[in-house]
Amino acid sequence: MTIRLYDSAARQVRDFCPLVPGKVGMYVCGLTVQSEPHVGHVRSGVNFDVLRRWFEASGYQVDFIRNITDIDDKILTKSADQSRHWYNLAYDMSIQLDKAYDALNVAPPTYEPAATGHIPEMIEMITDLIDRGHAYPAPDDTGDVYFDVLSWAGYGELTGQRVDDMEPAGDADPRGKRDPRDFALWKGRKDSEPQTASWPSPWGPGRPGWHIECSAMALKYLGSAFDIHGGGVDLRFPHHENEQAQSRAAGHDFANYWMHNAWITTAGEKMSKSLGNTLSIPSVLTRVRGIELRFYLVAAHYRSHVEFSFEALDEAAAGFQRIEHFLTRARDVLGEIALADLEKLPEDFRAAMDDDLGTPAAVAVIYDEVREGNKALADNAEDVAERAARVRAMLAVLGLDPLDPHWAESGNGTADKLTAALDVLLTQLLEQRAQARAAKDFAAADAIRDQIKSAGIEIVDTPTGSQWNVI
RNA sequence: GGUGGGUUGGCCGAGAGGCGAGGCAACGGACUGCAAAUCCGUAUACACGGGUUCAAAUCCCGUACCCACCUCCA
Numbered sequence: 001m002t003i004r005l006y007d008s009a010a011r012q013v014r015d016f017c018p019l020v021p022g023k024v025g026m027y028v029c030g031l032t033v034q035s036e037p038h039v040g041h042v043r044s045g046v047n048f049d050v051l052r053r054w055f056e057a058s059g060y061q062v063d064f065i066r067n068i069t070d071i072d073d074k075i076l077t078k079s080a081d082q083s084r085h086w087y088n089l090a091y092d093m094s095i096q097l098d099k100a101y102d103a104l105n106v107a108p109p110t111y112e113p114a115a116t117g118h119i120p121e122m123i124e125m126i127t128d129l130i131d132r133g134h135a136y137p138a139p140d141d142t143g144d145v146y147f148d149v150l151s152w153a154g155y156g157e158l159t160g161q162r163v164d165d166m167e168p169a170g171d172a173d174p175r176g177k178r179d180p181r182d183f184a185l186w187k188g189r190k191d192s193e194p195q196t197a198s199w200p201s202p203w204g205p206g207r208p209g210w211h212i213e214c215s216a217m218a219l220k221y222l223g224s225a226f227d228i229h230g231g232g233v234d235l236r237f238p239h240h241e242n243e244q245a246q247s248r249a250a251g252h253d254f255a256n257y258w259m260h261n262a263w264i265t266t267a268g269e270k271m272s273k274s275l276g277n278t279l280s281i282p283s284v285l286t287r288v289r290g291i292e293l294r295f296y297l298v299a300a301h302y303r304s305h306v307e308f309s310f311e312a313l314d315e316a317a318a319g320f321q322r323i324e325h326f327l328t329r330a331r332d333v334l335g336e337i338a339l340a341d342l343e344k345l346p347e348d349f350r351a352a353m354d355d356d357l358g359t360p361a362a363v364a365v366i367y368d369e370v371r372e373g374n375k376a377l378a379d380n381a382e383d384v385a386e387r388a389a390r391v392r393a394m395l396a397v398l399g400l401d402p403l404d405p406h407w408a409e410s411g412n413g414t415a416d417k418l419t420a421a422l423d424v425l426l427t428q429l430l431e432q433r434a435q436a437r438a439a440k441d442f443a444a445a446d447a448i449r450d451q452i453k454s455a456g457i458e459i460v461d462t463p464t465g466s467q468w469n470v471i
Numbered sequence: 472g473g474u475g476g477g478u479u480g481g482c483c484g485a486g487a488g489g490c491g492a493g494g495c496a497a498c499g500g501a502c503u504g505c506a507a508a509u510c511c512g513u514a515u516a517c518a519c520g521g522g523u524u525c526a527a528a529u530c531c532c533g534u535a536c537c538c539a540c541c542u543c544c545a
Binding site for chain 1: 472473474475476477482483484485486492493494495496503504505506507508509510538539540541542543544545
């Protein structure tokens with residue numbers, strides 16, 4: 001069975017053929033840590049986490065590099081506005097980002113390199129580009145170094161654009177450029193910028209341009225050629241176009257496949273422009289749990305534009321709870337639920353995932369299994385066990401297994417203790433209600449049920465007795 | 472101006488020539504003391520106009536509207 005992926009460079013779905021059999025090297029552009037992470041930011045994290053998990057489930061050994069860019073124009077501007085050190089802002093935001101990823105069960109990558117830790121590697125690559133005639137230091141005294149776009153015939157091929165149709169790059173003062181579309185590899189330090197934001201280089205003190213860090217870090221950790229490069233669609237141009245141009249101009253094959261996830265918008269606007277912090281991860285998590293937000297993101301195809309709404313988010317949460325309830329009831333019957341072997345994943349599920357990560361169809365398979373499992377709950381424990389194990393395994397591939405300890409609310413066992421304490425109290429109440437029902441004192445029975453419900457706990461009556469769930 | 476994507480039922484969201492993905496909500500039924508949960512069933516779709524075809528939501532042509540990128544962006 002072959003995994004097929006949409007390669008945005010080829011603009012079509014291609015069979016995935018790894019450069020080294022059994023191994024995958026993937027590089028994903030993480031964030032520029034300049035503001036609090038919101039729902040849009042983490043979509044990319046979740047989507048590529050699912051891809052990574054599917055590769056691993058399919059038997060690949062994955063080397064997954066996801067960088068953070070911790071120095072750039074915006075970090076300097078914003079930190080100055082907030083009267084704080086730029087590195088404090090970047091560090092603070094990277095901590096927030098880690099928390100957001102953790103809240104959504106986005107597994108840490110193999111390594112998360114930061115741009116500022118790789119200045120020598122970047123300088124080396126820039127030097128190489130100058131030696132090869134594809135870059136030049138600005139002739140003025142700015143200390144800038146530019147990539148020479150016209151010297152590289154392949155420029156524009158990733159995004160299917162002709163250089164003549166492009167607008168000039170605005171990332172630096174254009175006076176030193178040979179061509180207005182040339183982009184900065186190195187930015188000479190300006191007097192207005194903090195000393196701490198500059199590094200020595202053959203061209204004087206300065207800092208890296210925006211794109212070079214990814215080329216340098218991908219080269220260092222994944223080698224001259226690697227399998228997959230990913231990121232949000234907005235990065236296709238200029239970021240990825242420029243990365244590919246500079247890496248190939250420096251003699252590297254670079255990425256074999258390019259994958260881009262689509263946007264999440266609100267009210268038709270992309271999130272980076274709108275709504276401030278109302279859609280920050282901590283804020284959204286006051287409304288739904290992390291696992292529900294992740295389900296919302298996974299239930300849509302990664303290349304589909306998602307129009308975010310709280311109504312749709314609530315719907316997704318309700319839908320996910322149906323899956324969870326099946327597992328809860330199955331566990332009550334079975335004691336515990338095994339995790340099915342990956343070879344036993346339903347064929348439809350595998351086929352959906354192999355087809356360019358068809359998570360919507362994969363989720364539909366989970367619902368089919370849940371429906372059949374719910375039926376079996378009445379009289380066929382063996383069937384329940386098999387189906388529940390498959391549901392868990394499918395959810396685990398999507399990072400959505402509710403029984404994964406990652407989702408436990410606290411790491412110190414408090415949640416378990418509280419659950420045990422509640423169970424003691426509720427068992428007594430349920431016993432009282434059972435006696436009332438047996439005596440046909442339904443008013444008393446319903447009063448107990450209402451009281452429990454007002455505490456946010458629902459009662460599920462089954463032929464073998466009553467159970468409780470926190471709603 | 473250049474490049475790419477989209478418009479599917481009350482809502483979300485798949486699919487890509489023939490059998491109505493799935494979910495949420497709604498309605499009817501089963502179960503229940505009544506509910507809840509669960510199961511069974513029901514209805515409501517492919518932006519518009521042409522064309523190709525035995526057959527089009529799907530392919531082609533045209534139109535409308537929306538969105539993204541064109542050097543800040545996940």
